[in-house]
Amino acid sequence: MSTEPIGKKYLGALFLAQFGIFVAILSPVVVSLQLKAQEMNPSDPASIVGSVLPFGALGAMISNPLFGALSDRTRTRWGRRRPWLVGGIIALALGLAWVSASTSVLMLTFAWLFCQVASNAASAALIASLADNVPEQQRGRASSILALAQNVSILAGTYLAVYLVANLPVLFVLPGIVGIGLVIVYVFVTPDRVPETPVKPFSWRQVIGTFWTNPIRHPDFGLAWWSRFLITLATYMFTTYRLLYTQDQLGLSAKDAVGVVALGVLLYTIALFVSLTVSGWLSDRLRRRKVFVAGSTVLFAAGLIVLAHAGTIGMFYFAEIVLGFAYGIYAAVDTALTIDVLPDPEHAGKDLGVINIANALPQSLAPALGLFLLGIGAGDNYTLLLWGAGIVALVGAVVVIPIRKVR
Numbered sequence: 001m002s003t004e005p006i007g008k009k010y011l012g013a014l015f016l017a018q019f020g021i022f023v024a025i026l027s028p029v030v031v032s033l034q035l036k037a038q039e040m041n042p043s044d045p046a047s048i049v050g051s052v053l054p055f056g057a058l059g060a061m062i063s064n065p066l067f068g069a070l071s072d073r074t075r076t077r078w079g080r081r082r083p084w085l086v087g088g089i090i091a092l093a094l095g096l097a098w099v100s101a102s103t104s105v106l107m108l109t110f111a112w113l114f115c116q117v118a119s120n121a122a123s124a125a126l127i128a129s130l131a132d133n134v135p136e137q138q139r140g141r142a143s144s145i146l147a148l149a150q151n152v153s154i155l156a157g158t159y160l161a162v163y164l165v166a167n168l169p170v171l172f173v174l175p176g177i178v179g180i181g182l183v184i185v186y187v188f189v190t191p192d193r194v195p196e197t198p199v200k201p202f203s204w205r206q207v208i209g210t211f212w213t214n215p216i217r218h219p220d221f222g223l224a225w226w227s228r229f230l231i232t233l234a235t236y237m238f239t240t241y242r243l244l245y246t247q248d249q250l251g252l253s254a255k256d257a258v259g260v261v262a263l264g265v266l267l268y269t270i271a272l273f274v275s276l277t278v279s280g281w282l283s284d285r286l287r288r289r290k291v292f293v294a295g296s297t298v299l300f301a302a303g304l305i306v307l308a309h310a311g312t313i314g315m316f317y318f319a320e321i322v323l324g325f326a327y328g329i330y331a332a333v334d335t336a337l338t339i340d341v342l343p344d345p346e347h348a349g350k351d352l353g354v355i356n357i358a359n360a361l362p363q364s365l366a367p368a369l370g371l372f373l374l375g376i377g378a379g380d381n382y383t384l385l386l387w388g389a390g391i392v393a394l395v396g397a398v399v400v401i402p403i404r405k406v407r
Helices: 008-040 045-073 082-101 105-133 136-164 168-189 204-209 219-239 242-250 254-286 290-308 313-340 345-374 382-398
Strands: none
Touching (some): 008 136, 008 242, 045 082, 045 242, 045 345, 082 105, 105 313, 219 345, 313 345
16 A cells, blocks of 8 residues: 555546546436336336346445456556456446346346446446555545545436436436546546566455455454445435435425435535535544544434434425435545555455445345335335334444444
């Protein structure tokens, strides 16, 4: 890992690359895939969303640590992270075109699976590149940049849907094209040093080990993994059904719901930006991570419970502000905490890939768990869904406390 300080040029390029990858892969999750599901099955779009997204998340769960480990082993004149960054984002753009053209649930499932594999090839290389280039004393700031870019990408994808709601092919493909351009900027601006140490010979044991970091030998890493898993599960239990929630609970049409969600995401992002700009810097300054991660997760749980009882659009917006402020604090610091507890900095791609399983696996479980909770009682039980998500988040706050390597 580098000990050289990074500057604004690197942080700017990092923002663009993260934004490019996530505007391409999250725009469908937030809005456009739900619109596609309504187009394919107007009477029960939730069943399509709940069945397609888990397979994509399964692909993400497998591909992120795998491509992270492959980038660790890559030795080219062009670097070890760059080939996977560029190859992944180009494949993702092609996959989004396939999603747009899908005419059956089976085709849509395979297309979305391909998109997730491609996006995780790119994102695994990007996060490993961050670990390579950013010294410990600046990781909070870099973590904030990643979180800001990711959430601005959600906002951008939502507002694209407002203007392109009647043109789904462009709504799917345009973010992929934007992603290619922005990742290429990062590739040409930032260093990609190839280690002098030789690559170990290939073995199947090593391949299997790609998906595992022993939590008994590395308990802090294991606890960080569970914290990430639980907060991500809580997040996707709601966001997977956010658009449908506004239609069912607030009585909005599809067109009106897109507008309300767009404004909600804007308020969420503004609140996130406010907390994000201070939290990462303050965490670096105080050299403390746990209080930020645990405290923000508790606040996020509170926002979900507020949302469970939001009967008006105004209450929905208030809940989005609370959730955004809380997640801004969490996201600003959690990546820094994770890098701080890595067992082996020389294999950052592999271990960060294992951490990313905690991002991907909940995306597979959340739609099914959410669908189960929604079906309890008379159906469309969003109160139970959101209370369940809030409890999951609270547990995620608790597991951060025993981490010992960082304060």
